Amino acid sequence: MSQSNIFFDRKHIWHPYSSMVKPLPCYIIKSAKGVYLKLKHGSSIIDGMSSWWSTIHGYNHPILNNALKNQIKKMSHIMFGGITHPSAISLCRKLISLTPKKLDCVFLSDSGSVAIEVAIKMLIQYWRSLGQKRKLFLTIRDGYHGDTFAAMSISDPKNSIHRIYHNFLPKNLFAKSPISAFNKTWNSNDLISFKYLIEKNSSKIAGVILEPIVQGVGGMNFYHPNYLKKIKILCDYYHIPIVFDEIATGFGRTGKLFAFEHANVIPDILCLGKAITGGTITLAATLTSRKIANIISESKIGCFMHGPTYMANPLACAVANANIKMIQTNKWKIQVSNIEKQLCDSLLPLISHPRVIDARVLGAIGVIECSKLINIAMIQKFFVKKGVWIRPFKKLIYIVPPYIINSNQLKMLTDAISVALNNSAFFI
The missing domain is CATH 3.90.1150.10 (Aspartate Aminotransferase, domain 1)
Known part of the structure; x- marks a missing residue:
């Protein structure tokens, strides 16, 4: 150059x-x-x-490169509205087989931040379909979930890179982040802040969103699996869906295929990205339960109102298939x-x-x-x-x-x- x-x-x-x-x-x-x-x-x-x-x-990597070459000979992109294709179907089969049985509906998008936006919109529409206008989300401080607006609103407003937008973003609830480290002694006092907020606002909260075990850009903190277990118990008690942001940690980075496996818990919605294509081309996925998908789909609106232009891009789906096949070895x-x-x-x-x-x-x-x-x-x-x-x-x-x-x-x-x-x- x-x-x-x-x-x-x-x-x-x-x-x-x-x-x-x-x-x-x-x-x-x-x-x-x-x-x-x-x-x-x-x-x-x-x-x-x-x-x-x-x-x-x-x-x-030759396997990933070949997947791209083989797919581009057929088509590089088609719209996903009213059309489907084998690479997307195969990928969704693989994602459902890799993740907990509960997560059996897949929404494909084009970046991790959008996958988070999709999860947030799903839960707002889920509660609207149940006749409730819930729009508050509960998370923990020192979190990071992406650079788009809804994602920024659930990232730490004071300590994150997004604090300059704080007064413009929707106001959400932030519990104190856990102090108990991953491989250290568990301290139940870590739950006090979260428990207080979920009890006080249980009728207003649309969902809980967390980076399981590893907080990324917010400080690279590794917190105790017991914290995730206790949070899941509280969410189940108050019937509040929980979203796990595994965009950074998914596909083996923490030593488990997904970080939430360290705590042996299962989310209601799971967001994936980054390594899903082995770093070759952008793609993300939001997986949800049949219950949430059906409640959204059976409402007066009758559909989920989101549809990225490059949703389920065939090139990205093809290379993601090859990547997951490698992971499955x-x-x-x-x-x-x-x-x-x-x-x-x-x-x-x-x-x-x-x-x-x-x-x-x-x-x-x-x-x-x-x-x-x-x-x-x-x-x-x-x-x-x-x-x-x-x-x-x-x-x-x-x-x-x-x-x-x-x-x-x-x-x-x-x-x-x-x-x-x-x-x-x-x-x-």
């Missing part, structure tokens, strides 16, 4: 969570294969982010277990570092929480020089590597983090 194109990118193209006046530096990627991103000058860096949790089998279980062990050995000892508040690992997720904000531009430049791609945010350095990463490649990631902690210039 010429220097003029680099200048054009910097001047005219808006990148995620960045500024047009003082944008973060962008690194030009010519190609990608396996765990490597190839830079414009020919050197390669190891991807520690799986392109934001999605590319679990690595880049340019269960090779990921060994891969994620090996990653978890090595991350524990490499990252957990860093908790003694003077710049580290906490170090935590769950499945193929490793997190270092620092005591100060991180200078993203400077630390990323350092990481690239070290041959790795890691994208920190706020005070967190975290990695979610592709499952296919080997021990030497993973060591390069964790070594780079360890060395970076020693440089005061990377912290504000």
Whole structure:
């Protein structure tokens, strides 16, 4: 890419969570294969982010590529209104077979944030069909569910990246996030805030929405499975549907196929995305129970009022089918277990570092929480020089590597983090 194109990118193209006046530096990627991103000058860096949790089998995987090639020979896209196709039918069969029996109705969309919007609209329409105008949602602080408006309204309004929109968004209910960590002692006091809010507002709440076990952008917290179990009991008692946002954690990332399996509970609605296509093309799914689907469908309106243009895109469905077929071989279980062990050995000892508040690992997720904000531009430049791609945010350095990463490649990631902690210039 010429220097003029680099200048054009910097001047005219808006990148995620960045500024047009003082944008973060962008690194030009010519190609990608396996765990490597190839830079414009020919050197390669190891991807520690799986392109934001999605590319679990690595880049340019021949099975996934072939699925796309075979599908595009037939058709790349058709509308889903009044038309169906084999790739969508096959995908929905697979999703229903992978998830709890209760979840047997599938709505396909084109991004994780939209899958959340769909879930919210489903529950508003569900209660309207029952003759109740419920519109409040209950969740916990430090959560993140996407960047569209309804999704922002259930993300933490004060601590999240969306706080500037707080006064414009619908007002929802936020319980204190649990303090009991995943692998630590359970403290029942964690439930006090949630229990109070659900008891006080039980006749107004349309649904409870949670990221099960792992809170993502809100702070990369791993909370105790007992919390999820107790929340589900409360929801059942008050007959309030519960939505699990597994967009980041679904398909093996936490060591279970879905994070809610750690607590052995089942949601009423399940949202999936990111890794559903192995990181090749955008797709998401919202799965719901037959009960909710029927109540919506038997109302005066008679249908669910949502329909994205690229809903059930044949290319995305075809590659998702191939991806899930790979997942069903269960090779990921060994891969994620090996990653978890090595991350524990490499990252957990860093908790003694003077710049580290906490170090935590769950499945193929490793997190270092620092005591100060991180200078993203400077630390990323350092990481690239070290041959790795890691994208920190706020005070967190975290990695979610592709499952296919080997021990030497993973060591390069964790070594780079360890060395970076020693440089005061990377912290504000």
